Amino acid sequence: MSSSAMNPPIQDQLQTLTISPLTVTLKRLPHLTDDLPNLQTQNNPLQNNSFYHLCDDGFYISHSDVILRQIVFDFSGNFPSSSPHLAYHRAGPRKEIFFNPKQVCVAIVTCGGLCPGLNTVIRELVVGLWELYGVREIFGIKAGYRGFYSGDPIRLDPKLVHNWHKRGGTVLETSRGGFDLQKIVDAIQNRRFNQHGLESNINCGFDSDKPN
Template sequence: MSSTSSNQQTALYCTMAALTTAIATYHITKTLTKKQEQERALKQANALSMEKANKTKSQIDKGLPPGTLTEAMKIDQVYLWELEDLKHRFPSTGEGIENVMQVHLPTTQAARRAALKASMATRKNNKAKAGTPYNKVIGEKDAIIADPVRKPNGTTVSRAYIRAGPREKLHFNPREVRAAIVTCGGLCPGLNNVVRSLTNALFHLYGARKVTGIAGGYKGFYDPEYPPIDLTPEVVEFIHHQGGTFLSSSRGGFDL
């Protein structure tokens, strides 16, 4: 009996050892297989990434944008909306006036104020120096697509607007221009900041000498109860801290 029991125990131990070995072998094999699959997937991803990078470089070298060409979305016709331009109604006061910034402003606020005051004093003494060129000017026919969101197999007709921004040449001589700013209708947040920025741009970028604020909206053009306001960089320096509109507003208007 003891010999039989010993043999059974030995057989049981052998079976357990074989089972343990099989389980360990399974897990090791599974881990190695998973690692090999990950390495293979990584190689495929690297190959695809390299292929895409080479394709992108090839497109860029040909002057094409990166990405995949799709035939489902395209624009065949663009209708340009052109706003009425004063230069179409009035002759130029000087052919080919170069559009340059009349002052180069430092980055710190204290230095900027000092530069602005010096610029104003220089301009009053008629000793203005050559201006600073813009790093980018806008072409006369540069446009922005109005509806850039496209759908596959959608319309191929779009519209565009003439782009705003500094042009290479000016139609009017800024030193002879009398500019006016008016706020009318309903108000929007930040309106005083717009008035302030327009005034500063007219003085410091274009060299204008006279900027008038039309008070009370369009009423200020004809109602004596709303006298105009002389706008200067000093007058508008802190108006962006106020709510509403520094010039006041009204609804309705008249035919200018």
């Protein structure tokens, strides 16, 4: 029997865990490897960055790092029921990543209603992708989802977005609803956002009172 069969990945082991008096059930979310099981990992380029490579083990997220769906309890009242409480894997930087950043093409789009700080989010995404990960193919999609097929994308870099955090609204503009999903998919292919075989869309925005 192989070692992998004897010792399954920790994310597959952590299904139900009892931490008295709580019973926690890990909710497994879809993962890239579900559809691309042969993806190979590589070291996160942050490990070569002078600001991050000496970080202690607490900086990177591991498979055993989870967060409870309900995180606030009142000890003065009735303690939560014994029924399982859902937990999810935490988001954050991993020591290993699946894609070579130099082969990634990123599209950033703002959708729905406006919320404070959208331009700051866009700026930090561009600067972080460029400076920390080495991504060079970064595009902004104008006017929400429909911008994928109704106009030309904007090539983004740190110099272009340098002062965007000082501006209101969203420089990329936004829109609510009314998009054609098939046209979006066709545009992603036609505009060669995935010309390197890899593509990432980052959605930022506000839908009523619920952040996207």
